[in-house]
Amino acid sequence: MGRSVNRTLAEKILSRASGRAARVGDLVIVPVSRVMVHDSVIDAVMAGLRDLGKERIWDTSRVCVFVDHAAPAPTPVVADSHRVLREWVREQEIPTFYDAGEGVCHQIMVEEGYCEPGTVIVGSDSHSNSYGAVGAFGAGMGATDIAVALALGRTWLRVPESIKVTFTGTLRKGITMKDAIMRVVREIGTDGARYASVEFHGVGDLPQGDRITLAGMTTEMGAKAGLVVGTPEAPDWLFPDRGATYANEVTIDLTTLEPQIAVPPRVDQVVDVSAAIGQPVDVVFLGSCTNGRLVDMRQAAAVLRGRRIAPQVRLEVVPSSRRQMEDAMADGTLLALSSAGAVIGSSGCGPCLGRTGGVLAGNEICLSTANRNYKGRMGSPDAAIYIGSPYVAAVAALTGVIDDPRPYLEASDAEFDELVARRRAERPGRGAASVRSGDRSRELVLTAARSGPAAEIDD
Amino acid sequence: MPRAWVFGDDLDTDQIVPGRYAPFMVGQDKFHLYAFCDARPGFAKEVKPGDVLVGGENFGCGSSREYAVAALKKLGIGGVVAKSFARIFFRNCVNLGIPVLESTDAVSRIHDGDEVTLDMPAGVLRGPRGDAPLRPLARFAKEILAAGGVVAYLRAHGDFPQVS
Secondary structure, rough: OOOOOHHHHHHHHHHHHHHHOOOOOOEEEEOOEEEEEEEHHHHHHHHHHHHHHHOOOOHHHHHEEOOOOOOOOOHHHHHHHHHHHHHHHHHHOOOEEEEEEEEEEOHHHHHOOOOOOOOEEEEEHHHHHHHHOOOOOOEEHHHHHHHHHHHOOEEEEOOOOEEEEEEEOOOOOOOHHHHHHHHHHHHOOOOOOOOOEEEEEOOOOOOHHHHHHHHHHHHHHEEEEEEEEOOOOOOOOOOOOOOOOOOOEEEHHHHHHHOEEEOOOOOEEEHHHHHHHOOOOEEEEEHHHHHHHHHHHHHHHHHHOOOOOOOOEEEEEEEOOOHHHHHHHHHHHHHHHHHOOOOEEOOOOOOOOOOOOEOOOOOEEEEEEEOOOOOOEOOOOOOOEEOOOOOHHHHHHHOOEEOHHHHHHHHOOOHHHHHHHHHHHHOOOOHHHHHHHOHHHHHHHHHHHOOOOOOOOOO | OOOOOOOOOOOEEEHOOOHHOHHHOOOOOOOOHOOOOOOOOOOOOOOOOOEEEEEOOOOOOOOOOOHHHHHHHHOOOOOOEEEEEOOHHHHHHHOOOOOOOEEOOOOOOOOOOOOOEEOOOEEEEEEEOOOOOOOOOOOOHHHHHHHHHHHHHHHHOOOOOOOO
């Protein structure tokens, strides 16, 4: 009993689930309250179940199946795979099935209430950490792990260390929780939370969507889970003890936060927007489980309503779920975006992972509101992807370059038009190939390296 | 004699098999042929069964795609040795029965193309400039690997290995 018995949120959840006092480093076997399966792994999951000799899954009421990763089917091979998935869902009599167009698995898992706070949920997608938005220990796993969970209703986990992230202050106009989490990634790096649980303090009362943005992006730091403390959904027992031990603590002041930009090809190469102003873009993507909600589309519409995007730029908007899409239809947000020249895609993962929708050509430069900017992520390996907030995305679509969104939100109509005209005139090059020669990612990588840790790049 | 393929830090699963070449996109019989097609063109043609991948920190980060590991399995990779691993990649290797071992020294001591021997019982990766020690695996993972993966283990034993 020499050690303190104060426990982190992860230790509390895994102790309760495993029925023993789970401490950092212990291996535990825990029941799962849900298993999330999506289209792109179904063949491997079915093969795993077959190889396990388990034709029936353990509890059909605890499984949620989605067609979202390449949906609607872009090719005959994908269409065949979707057909196989639908037949499997029917055969297994799984009641919870969301077909193409319903939305991104993570958005639906949280907004439709499939994530029970304080329980363990495994998902076949790495961003299953998103379920921590409501205090569920969501962990992404590969297809065989998912097959095993479907067969046994249990999984094994190593009890993770925890990193405490505290937000203080309040966001100013034009700054979002996307900027806040990118600031955290800049601080912690892509492997700074490897195997760890990231615990968020001071933001439990934020809207659910903002909490999904936070929890989901813990994946980009290598985390096993991302848990928001003190959410309205949490039961009384679900809080970390005062005096719990953390491997690392980070505090971010929201009041002084600047818009953040991740520079290709790493999500932890993050600079303040001031360093990236003028960087030309060809394509803007607004969507994904990170930033495809009504609030994100409204932020973009606040900039774009009544205006047209730059002639050299394409804007693609993909709502994260049908509910978010219909809300954005009902209040005129989608109409404003469409009138501004946006392509509106059906709800789902969209081009975030380069399988469907507007994939990127070689040499194209994209500003995306999603969560990853790896080489080749959204199409051609020769494309470059910058990541930013919905406000930054909207301004990039309008001007053709990355810019600080705040002046646009404060400007009179005349000042606004002048800002847009100036940026468009300064934009180097015409057309994708010449724009790429204006890509400043190398120079910005150096800036990122000077301003933050964990920024190095070989090529 | 197996050779080493050496990579740097933060090798992500989009580099191992890009999403556009998922089995889901190109078919179950072809996706492994695109292994490292952007990061190391020619890899899938030249790699031989038993070859060992060597890397730095955070090997296999990014997407949970198990087909990245399944591609390595199909190509007969004998093991992956890195300074550290991304958690999902590590689990996927154990589950599919690919030895996955941490070593601080391997990435500096072993050069790309070196002839190597992964000596699990001795706990070393042998190369022309000496042996790189491997960090011992947890018993839980070792038992699953010894069975050839989690499916084989569960078929034989009906449940997970004992914890603690």
